[in-house]
Amino acid sequence: MTETLSPPRDFAALRTLITGRAPSLSKRLTQIAAFALEHPDEIAFGTVSSIAAKAEVQPSALVRFSQALGYQGFSDMQEIFRSRLRDRILNYDERLQQLRQHARDTSEPNLILQGFCEASARSLAALQDKLDPAALDSAVEVLARAETIYLVGLRRSFPIASYLAYALGQLGVRSILVDAVGGLAAEQTGLAGPKDALLAISFAPYAAETVALARAAAGRAIAVVAVTDSPFSPLAQTASPWIEISEANFEGFRAMAATLALAMTLAVAIAERRARGA
Amino acid sequence: MTETLSPPRDFAALRTLITGRAPSLSKRLTQIAAFALEHPDEIAFGTVSSIAAKAEVQPSALVRFSQALGYQGFSDMQEIFRSRLRDRILNYDERLQQLRQHARDTSEPNLILQGFCEASARSLAALQDKLDPAALDSAVEVLARAETIYLVGLRRSFPIASYLAYALGQLGVRSILVDAVGGLAAEQTGLAGPKDALLAISFAPYAAETVALARAAAGRAIAVVAVTDSPFSPLAQTASPWIEISEANFEGFRAMAATLALAMTLAVAIAERRARGA
């Protein structure tokens, strides 16, 4: 019996088909199904014999597998595995090149938008790759234990601090946004006690007031957690733990996507940590 | 004479080599060099004859080209073009699958972080795809013409508004952040005149005060620009132009990466627009 239904022409559907039909296939063909899902790149570029060797099956089994799925032969199925690589998301530098090619069609605001989107995406990728998981866990731990979290972030970091104040409020976590309204920052943090914690957010050039508030709190045995951009930041030396964030630039303006994603993470993680008990 | 030095084994180096040696190659080989740099995917997937046809050269020329670069033959060089696709950045769904596999090794805060990173990345992608370029241009135009920009954003949108206040200040654009401190919002915007503009930022559920301020300003013939999340938003009906932003969710918290990228874009684009004269 031959499969008469037309086989999938895109990779996602093919993967579903393989997963679905694998249980009803013979031993060898199941073996190939598993290999195909695990090493799609091999199938995209390899030859029948090279793949057969790596999957430890006979070349003919590969052809049978393709036909069992409804394809005319191996080459026919291989085309789908190749299309997956063809339609892949472009690398950043290639995307940039492509953007610059279309530059003349695009207005300046839209060009700037592309630039900031790209910087944001780069920042997010760097965050996922380079953030120290232990530092994050520890920060959540310390902040979840605090009765009240004092949020300190000025200038560029103020939007982050104010977001945290909003999100923590939504989640029922008590926090105080330390703003500089009326120059009362020191008075606001002065109320903090040993059961509280202070979260300081600052990037180069570090706002002097943020550093001073963090130092003062640390001196009074208040837990200080910092989000900053370098091990040499004055906050890194004051706080424990501290989290390093590096944001990509565009036209001299640093993206904030990574910092904001971290802020969201802190808020939700702190709330969940509290919900499941100290 | 045969090239004895070992040829590059990664694509970046190969590209450099081609660029560097192109000037010293013969006419046909230069033609191939240009084609290779412009259509690397063709070379990765094609056969000698199919590529030769597309590049309008003889198959033998492709082999000569490969050998001129130091490879044993065409297939040898093709391998490098294929490796570039093999080592590509994974698609989002593939990355997700990979993440879920490692889920048990990861602490909860780190899982949450991944979730927000992914939501942010999705939001950014949607922004690039779906933003109306004309609306952005128009928004920049209107705001650049204003003497003073009044920034209105409350609750979740307040961090965005406060970032804009910071960025516009840095760029020398006069703006006033309308906060609700002391309930003086109406008094703050009351100073706005016909030469000013109001930028309102609000997402569902729309803060009543933001909507009221926008309507009041529009009623007094002040230009109102809005950033919101739906054509049915009350702001969309009040403002002209208005920009639609949709953010992805994670655990009920909307990402803000796209909105923030747009805010940065507005700030820089407005400043540049002003710099190059009205």
Place this chain on the structure above:
DNA sequence: GCTTTCGTGAAATATTCGTTCCAATGACCG
């Protein structure tokens, strides 16, 4: 101006590839 060298095109060749076929094996059922 003749020779030599290099570049090029097209056909010839050798290799590799995908596919098919068939015999052998193993599983299942009466």
Place this chain on the structure above:
DNA sequence: CGGTCATTGGAACGAATATTTCACGAAAGC
């Protein structure tokens, strides 16, 4: 236990592929 059918391995085939070869033409050197 015997028979049937699906599955498998391996060889054989034909097609397609990469590579080499050779003849021709143009440019460079003496």
